[in-house]
Amino acid sequence: MKTYEIKCPVTVCAWDELSDEQRALVTKAKEQTDRSYCPYSGFHVGAAAELQNGTVVLGCNQENAAYPSGLCAERTALFAAGAQFPEQPVVRLAIACFTGGHFTAEPGSPCGGCRQVMIETEDRYKQPMEVILYGEKESYVFRSATDLMPLYFVGDNLKG
Numbered sequence: 001m002k003t004y005e006i007k008c009p010v011t012v013c014a015w016d017e018l019s020d021e022q023r024a025l026v027t028k029a030k031e032q033t034d035r036s037y038c039p040y041s042g043f044h045v046g047a048a049a050e051l052q053n054g055t056v057v058l059g060c061n062q063e064n065a066a067y068p069s070g071l072c073a074e075r076t077a078l079f080a081a082g083a084q085f086p087e088q089p090v091v092r093l094a095i096a097c098f099t100g101g102h103f104t105a106e107p108g109s110p111c112g113g114c115r116q117v118m119i120e121t122e123d124r125y126k127q128p129m130e131v132i133l134y135g136e137k138e139s140y141v142f143r144s145a146t147d148l149m150p151l152y153f154v155g156d157n158l159k160g
Contacts, residue, residue, distance in 0.1 A: 006150045006151070008142075008147050008148070008150065009142070009143065009147055010140045010141065010142055010147065011140070011141040011142075012138050012139070012140060012141075013138060013139050013140075013141055014138060014139075015139070018132070018139060018141070021050075021092070022092070022094070022132055022141070025048045025050050025056065025092055025094040025132065026048075026094045026096060026132055026134045026139070028046075028048035028056055028058060028094070029046040029047050029048040029058075029073075029094040029095055029096040029134065030046060030096040030098070030103065030134065031046065032046025032047060032048065032058050032059065032060040032073065032096075033045065033046040033060065033096055033097070033098040033103075034046075035058075035060045036060040036061050036062075036073070036098075037060070037061070037062045037063055038061055038063045039063060040063050040065070040067075041063060042099055042100075043061070043097065043098075043099045044060070044061070044097065044098040044099065045060060045061040045072065045073035045074075045095065045096070045097050045098075045108065046058070046059070046060045046073055046095070046096050046098075047059040047060065047073035047074045047076070047077040047078075047093060047094065047095050047096075048077065048093070048094045049077040049078055049080075049081045049090045049092070049093050050090070050091055050092040050093070050094075051081060051085055051088040051089065051090055051091065052088050052089045052090075052091050053085070053088050055085060055088065057077055057080050057081040057084065057085070058077060058080075059073045059074065059075070059076030059077025059078070059079075059080060060073045060076060061073045061076070062076060072110070072111060072113070072114050073095065074093065074095060074110050074114040074117065074118065075113070075114055075117050077093070078090065078093070078117055078118065078121050079117075081121075082121070082124075089124075089125035089127050089129075090121050090125070090129045091127075091129060091130065092129065092130040092131075092132065093118065093129055093130070093131050093132070093145075094132040094134060095107075095108060095110065095131070095132070095133050095134065096108075096134040097134075102136070103134070103135070103136045104135055104136065105135055105136045105137040106135045106137060106138070107133030107134055107135035107138070107139055107140045108133060108135075109133065109148075110131075110133075110148065112149070115145060115148050115149040115152075116149070116152070118131065118145035118148070119145045119146055119149060119152045119154065120154060120155075121145070122144060122145050122146065123154040123155065123156075128143060128144035128145070128146070129144065129145055130142065130143060130144075131144070131145055131147075131148060
């Protein structure tokens with residue numbers, strides 16, 4: 001038997017420690033929470049995906065009374081980016097959460113489905129995507145989506 005230790009590198013930053021580019025993208029993600037449709041959970045999530053050409057594609061969570069039919073902010077942004085700009089890699093993704101009249105103090109964490117889509121996006125373009133999870137108190141910056149889900153799988157894993 002073997003035991004492996006899996007580490008998840010993350011940089012913890014205060015707002016003023018983020019770069020100008022990171023703050024600009026987080027601001028767009030925060031603004032997207034206003035467009036969120038979440039009458040059931042009241043948990044507004046906004047996402048902003050920066051593409052290699054500088055274009056920013058926005059997304060927000062969209063709930064549905066038939067719960068599995070809704071979609072998270074991260075996936076709306078990444079799927080829209082892939083549909084509108086299929087040749088442009090995503091270089092950075094910012095995510096912000098708003099509930100109870102304020103942004104969350106701690107960063108919200110993407111669900112497993114979103115993490116898988118983020119990893120598939122990286123695999124599609126063969127390059128990492130920086131992920132910024134915003135919180136009022138502090139933000140988490142990951143160098144790659146694979147840092148959020150180290151035991152991932154991609155298309156190559158399906159080939160046997």
